[in-house]
Amino acid sequence: MDEKITSRENAKIKYACRLSSGAAFRRSEGRFLAEGRKLCPELARGAQLETLFYTESAMAKCPELADLPGEHYLVEDHVADKLADVGTHQGVFGVFRTPVHGLDEVKTGGRYLALERVQDPGNVGTLLRSAAAFGFDGVILSDGCASVYAPKTLRASMGAAVRIPVIEAGAMPDAIARLREKGITCLAAALYKSQPLSAAQASYPGGVCVVIGSEGQGLTDATIAACTSTVRIPMTDRVESLNAGIAGSILLWHFREESL
Amino acid sequence: MDEKITSRENAKIKYACRLSSGAAFRRSEGRFLAEGRKLCPELARGAQLETLFYTESAMAKCPELADLPGEHYLVEDHVADKLADVGTHQGVFGVFRTPVHGLDEVKTGGRYLALERVQDPGNVGTLLRSAAAFGFDGVILSDGCASVYAPKTLRASMGAAVRIPVIEAGAMPDAIARLREKGITCLAAALYKSQPLSAAQASYPGGVCVVIGSEGQGLTDATIAACTSTVRIPMTDRVESLNAGIAGSILLWHFREESL
Numbered sequence: 001m002d003e004k005i006t007s008r009e010n011a012k013i014k015y016a017c018r019l020s021s022g023a024a025f026r027r028s029e030g031r032f033l034a035e036g037r038k039l040c041p042e043l044a045r046g047a048q049l050e051t052l053f054y055t056e057s058a059m060a061k062c063p064e065l066a067d068l069p070g071e072h073y074l075v076e077d078h079v080a081d082k083l084a085d086v087g088t089h090q091g092v093f094g095v096f097r098t099p100v101h102g103l104d105e106v107k108t109g110g111r112y113l114a115l116e117r118v119q120d121p122g123n124v125g126t127l128l129r130s131a132a133a134f135g136f137d138g139v140i141l142s143d144g145c146a147s148v149y150a151p152k153t154l155r156a157s158m159g160a161a162v163r164i165p166v167i168e169a170g171a172m173p174d175a176i177a178r179l180r181e182k183g184i185t186c187l188a189a190a191l192y193k194s195q196p197l198s199a200a201q202a203s204y205p206g207g208v209c210v211v212i213g214s215e216g217q218g219l220t221d222a223t224i225a226a227c228t229s230t231v232r233i234p235m236t237d238r239v240e241s242l243n244a245g246i247a248g249s250i251l252l253w254h255f256r257e258e259s260l
Numbered sequence: 261m262d263e264k265i266t267s268r269e270n271a272k273i274k275y276a277c278r279l280s281s282g283a284a285f286r287r288s289e290g291r292f293l294a295e296g297r298k299l300c301p302e303l304a305r306g307a308q309l310e311t312l313f314y315t316e317s318a319m320a321k322c323p324e325l326a327d328l329p330g331e332h333y334l335v336e337d338h339v340a341d342k343l344a345d346v347g348t349h350q351g352v353f354g355v356f357r358t359p360v361h362g363l364d365e366v367k368t369g370g371r372y373l374a375l376e377r378v379q380d381p382g383n384v385g386t387l388l389r390s391a392a393a394f395g396f397d398g399v400i401l402s403d404g405c406a407s408v409y410a411p412k413t414l415r416a417s418m419g420a421a422v423r424i425p426v427i428e429a430g431a432m433p434d435a436i437a438r439l440r441e442k443g444i445t446c447l448a449a450a451l452y453k454s455q456p457l458s459a460a461q462a463s464y465p466g467g468v469c470v471v472i473g474s475e476g477q478g479l480t481d482a483t484i485a486a487c488t489s490t491v492r493i494p495m496t497d498r499v500e501s502l503n504a505g506i507a508g509s510i511l512l513w514h515f516r517e518e519s520l
Binding site for chain 1: 386389390392393394395416418419420423424456458493494495496498499500501502503505506509510513516517520
């Protein structure tokens with residue numbers, strides 16, 4: 001029988017809540033908190049699960065949770081409510097070790113997605129999911145992007161955050177320069193002075209990196225200048241723009257793994 | 261100087277609130293309410309604006325609102341708060357006539373998107389926006405879809421709801437039969453027993469209709485059987501599925517207007 005936590009002031013609960021709410025704390029601890037009956041087992045396939053918290057009713061609905069690794073704690077409903085970042089939750093929470101990846105892992109011939117200051121957690125999560133779906137080898141994030149391991153991003157990515165290497169790279173122009181040194185073609189998504197996607201090659205022997213900017217401002221001039229060339233999704237004049245997650249996913253589809 | 265509304269119990273305000281909250285009332289009245297400094301002028305380009313409500317601060321920020329057609333009313337802030345469906349709003353609201361379109365307008369050689377029981381307003385709005393962007397001629401909705409003219413859908417569609425004909429068609433298999441009578445190839449998006457999109461033609465001389473089902477269940481068996489054939493977006497095994505708005509938009513991109 002697992003130990004039961006009855007107090008919202010329990011040290012393990014307070015630690016998990018800090019992981020949930022603070023990106024800086026997540027980074028310094030190298031851990032994150034996720035919530036969900038389906039999401040936690042999914043994440044456990046790609047990241048080390050250290051601690052699992054569950055309510056009695058969650059375990060009754062989903063007894064296979066008992067097979068997950070790590071320390072397990074039964075928590076009372078009011079404790080689970082504290083762990084949740086939103087009102088509704090499924091009573092299952094996990095503390096995971098954050099997988100760490102660096103630019104040194106980027107390899108010639110690979111497919112990469114780079115995000116500069118994409119601030120919406122839903123867009124970052126969706127793009128991670130699409131990149132994993134279309135056979136990309138990694139996702140590079142600049143400063144100012146929504147945190148990959150924040151509760152909202154984890155939900156939108158549906159576990160993809162641990163199925164594809166995520167590299168936090170600081171300033172984007174420097175990261176682009178590193179990729180180009182390895183022979184990777186870096187394509188900036190930009191509306192102006194750009195080549196329509198329908199005219200772009202589907203693959204590049206040295207590898208390709210699709211570079212996407214923030215929802216409001218797009219890419220910085222420095223990043224566009226650092227890239228090999230620019231590309232845009234051609235549209236009719238009936239809309240001004242596409243949603244960033246949609247536009248990015250269409251680019252990822254175009255540059256997908258050849259076998260798909 | 262426009263008349264000023266100071267009471268939340270004003271008949272015009274109560275009428276607008278009913279339009280905002282009830283799909284059945286919107287349908288019986290043939291009108292809808294939209295909110296937004298950018299969205300209202302955008303919608304006014306494609307739908308008849310009957311009544312505009314604005315706060316003093318909204319007009320100060322955006323004096324060109326005065327050029328919009330229809331009756332104009334200045335409303336006090338607490339009245340504007342009642343008109344808004346969410347906490348934050350921009351103080352600009354419009355009552356519009358709903359454009360009405362029918363299946364009889366569907367034409368051979370055209371491009372159509374059909375949605376069966378797509379329940380998330382964000383997905384319906386996003387797909388309308390992508391369909392308008394890629395030169396589609398109309399969107400057909402079955403019973404059980406999120407309302408196109410609900411506040412959340414209007415925000416996600418960014419005005420596309422009035423830039424592309426929207427046809428509310430009831431049961432989807434009957435609608436598909438009508439389209440096929442006109443020589444339109446109807447492609448059901450389905451994960452199983454389907455052809456990968458990468459192997460599908462990009463255009464069909466008789467026209468094409470992309471048919472997308474609900475987020476959880478996909479298309480009904482009756483709709484799949486009514487379609488010409490099925491198509492799927494090939495993916496790696498690293499994800500289980502794509503977001504419905506993303507998957508649909510990639511299909512729309514594939515079957516886009518040839519000039520794009």
